Amino acid sequence: SGVAPYLIGGLLAVTVAGLLTFSRGGVISILAAAAVCVLLLARQGLFGRQALIGLGAVTLLVAAALTIHGSTRLATRLESLLHIASEDQPFNRRMLWNALLEAIPQYAVLGSGVGTHREVYPQYLDEDPTVDYTHAESGYLQLGLETGVPGLLLMLLGIYFVVDGCRQAFQRDGDRRASAAAAAVFSGLIVSALHSLGDFVWYIPACISLAVILAACACRLRQWHHAASPTTDEPTASESETTEWQVPRAGWIGGCVCAGLLTVMMVQTWWGPAFAASPWESYRKLAREQQAARRRTALDTHEEPFDEMARLLEATVASDPADARAHIRLAELYRRWFEVLQRDSANAMTLTQIRDAAIASQFESPESLDQWLTVAIGPNREMLDKALAHTRRGLQLCPLQGEGYIYLAELAFLEGQGEQAKPSYINQALRLRPRYGPVLMAAGSELAMAGNWEAAIETWKRAYHDDYESQVRIMEIMAPVVPAEFFMENFRPDRIGMGRLLNHYRGLQRQRDVQIIGRRYIELTVQEAEANPAESLPLWMSASSTATLLDETQYALEFNRRAVQAAPNDFNARQALGNKLLAQRYYTEAVEQFKWCLSRAPNDDALRQSLMAATKGMHDGTQQPVVSRVPVDPTASVPR
Structure with missing residues (x-):
């Protein structure tokens, strides 16, 4: 009886802690364990009045604790069990x-x-x-x-x-x-x-x-x-003795020695992975942040911290050389890093162009190939060598990593392998990762090189929405040779993808396609902004800048107004609105915006000059008449 309060307190603490994890499986396990234990005790006649009172007290205390600390969230998690296979979940x-x-x-x-x-x-x-x-x-x-x-x-x-x-x-x-x-x-x-x-x-x-x-x-x-x-x-003493197995002292000593040796081996085996865990987790966190940043932006100018990610992965494989996934991640990182470095190099050839040129040249010896690569790509060659080495090592450690065979298909030319090696690597990758974006991208490229463009496009459709790099490569291949309507109809990019496509066609100076894609991008952006008012500021500003690009000044102005409505205290949105109003000679409203901005930044000379220009325009009689605002119906009012 003396320990009963402590047992009840421990049961209460464990139950509350388990429920506050908000784990659906954990909550169900706690309830199931309690139910089974109570039923078994009751069946044996061990669940009496005192136990019932104790269970009731624990239940009341647990309910009180949950009411204070998170009953609503727990109820929401349990309710989600009813919708665990709903269509809202992508996987x-x-x-x-x-x-x-x-x-x-x-x-x-x-x-x-x-x-x-x-x-x-x-x-x-x-x-x-x-x-x-x-x-x-x-x-x-x-x-x-x-x-x-x-x-x-x-x-x-x-x-x-x-x-x-x-x-x-x-x-x-x-x-x-x-x-x-x-x-x-x-x-x-x-x-x-x-x-x-x-x-x-x-x-x-x-x-x-x-x-x-x-x-x-x-x-x-x-x-x-x-x-x-x-x-x-x-059990009696004699019966207990008959169940014992007498081990001589030498046996105990030998057992202890074996256990000690086994312990040393276990520690030695896991020593490296233990030290590799910290840089590996740091890399994964950084990689997730970079992936999220790429998905958020429609621009292709996102800069990745390649040096920091490489440092973390190199530290991982240094502590744990048998980490196959880290080797493959390093290979992929060095490959992408090479592509970025090549964009700014004197001889801005992509990896695909370098590979095709090397294979077409049919060098007589590996030494000749090495000399040509050193001249063609200079110090960036080191990235390719590292990528190939880590690919080989990663596949040696775990041959089931399908993406590794794609890297081999791209890098095997460094070892003098010709074009005939590529299909076998891609086929192996397809067997292991039949729905992985980069694998589908490579398979589509093979079909395109064979002249089967219809099958290539069908394969690329499956790869397009899988990852950012596949989107970029498909745009680089398809955009120069197809009109915007064809690309949009076949690949159906979302808002972010449409923004990337818009920037890509702008770089190609295809003005007609820019107009078509820009209108569709505005439509998708307006839809998303109206569906998410709390997060609509950057969306309205993006729609405004795109409308400006399309020379739709009235729409650009209205979208900027919507941005200010969504975030009345945003300085940049108000300043941009003031500049647009000034440019279109809506001086009275421009003065209002510039005064608000100057109240927050009184020492900004550019703002002061803009306010003076707007005030002067009001008195000169050159102000545009006030017109009703254009509607923002994403299906009917987007500029056509």
Whole structure:
């Protein structure tokens, strides 16, 4: 009775902490464990009045804590269980599970190999996922894929033994302690087994450690049951002695030495990966930020910190040379870095142009090829050499990384391999990553080189929306040879993609296409701005600048007005509006905007001069008459 308050307090703390994680699986596990344990205790007659009062008190305290700290958010998370497979989610667990169910029969005998899930599942997906599923979101499916039928049978056999141990403890009549312990152990294990149906809890160290401890407890309960005498519930001294296995001192010494050596080997194995974890996570964070920045902007001028990302990845492979994914990421980074450096070089040839020229030249020896590359691309050659070396190493460590074969197809010419090697690399990449954007991009390029443009375009359509680099490469290939209408109809770019397309056609000085794309870009931008008023300021300003580009001054002015309405305290939006009003001789409204800006920046001479010009225009009688504002209907009023 003295420890009861502490047990209740611990139960309360664990329950509240578990619920406040807002994990749907965690909440369901807590409720299921509590329900199973209460039912088992009640069945054994161990759930009396005091236990009921304690459970009620814990429930009330948990409800009070959740009311204070987050009941609304928890309710929202639980409600989302009803919509877990809704169409609003671009990729969900069911799609992953369907892919694994298709893959498992092909690896039923021995499995694909422990740890291979993240490299195998993309082969069976219907679409390219937006995230990298390192685990199967189901312990059973991952075991079935990686270890086949033998692994599943072994796991089910283990579950049977621990459940049977708890069952035998329940059969010990009159032993309330064993029954209570069995109820606690069984509820924890059954919840672990059920939770693993829809999550990868067995691959989380804390979760699997607790499951192993509970399994050991179940094993011990089983031993107690067999050691108990037929007439008493407790084992006798003589019976306990007969179950012991006497190990000589030399055996204990040898066992300790072996355990020590094994510990040293384990520490040595994981020492490098432990030190590699920090730079790897820093790189991943930086890479995600750069990817988000590329997706946010319609401009192709985003500068990436290649040197910092390379430093982090080099530190990763220095600590853990066996990290295959880090090697492939380094290869991809050096390849992109080379392309960026080449844009500003004296001989601004792309990697594709360099490869085609090298293959067409048919150099007699590797030395001749090296000399030509050194002259043609200078010090940037080092980036290509590093990219090829890391590609080779990454594929040696893990041949299932499909993107690595695309890099080989692009870089194998450095080793003197001709055009005939490229198709085999691309075919291997397609087998491993059949829906990955860069792989589809390379496959489409092969079809185009073979003259099958219709099939190439169909392949590129699938790659276009997958990643930023594929979009850029498709624009570089298609934009110079097709009109804007063809590109828009076949590839259907979104607002960001339309903005990139607009900038690309501007660079080609195709004014008719710029007009067509610009109108469509304004339409999409206005739609998005009206759908998201809280985040509409940059959208209205972008629409205004695009309308200015199209010489639609009235629309540019109206979009700028909408930007000021969306963010009345934004200095840049008001200054831009004042300048547009001044240029179009709406002096009265321009004076209003410039006065507001000067109240925030009284020392700005340019603003003061603009205010003086607007004031002078008001008194000179050259002001434009006030006209009604143009409507902003994205389907009817966008400039045509």
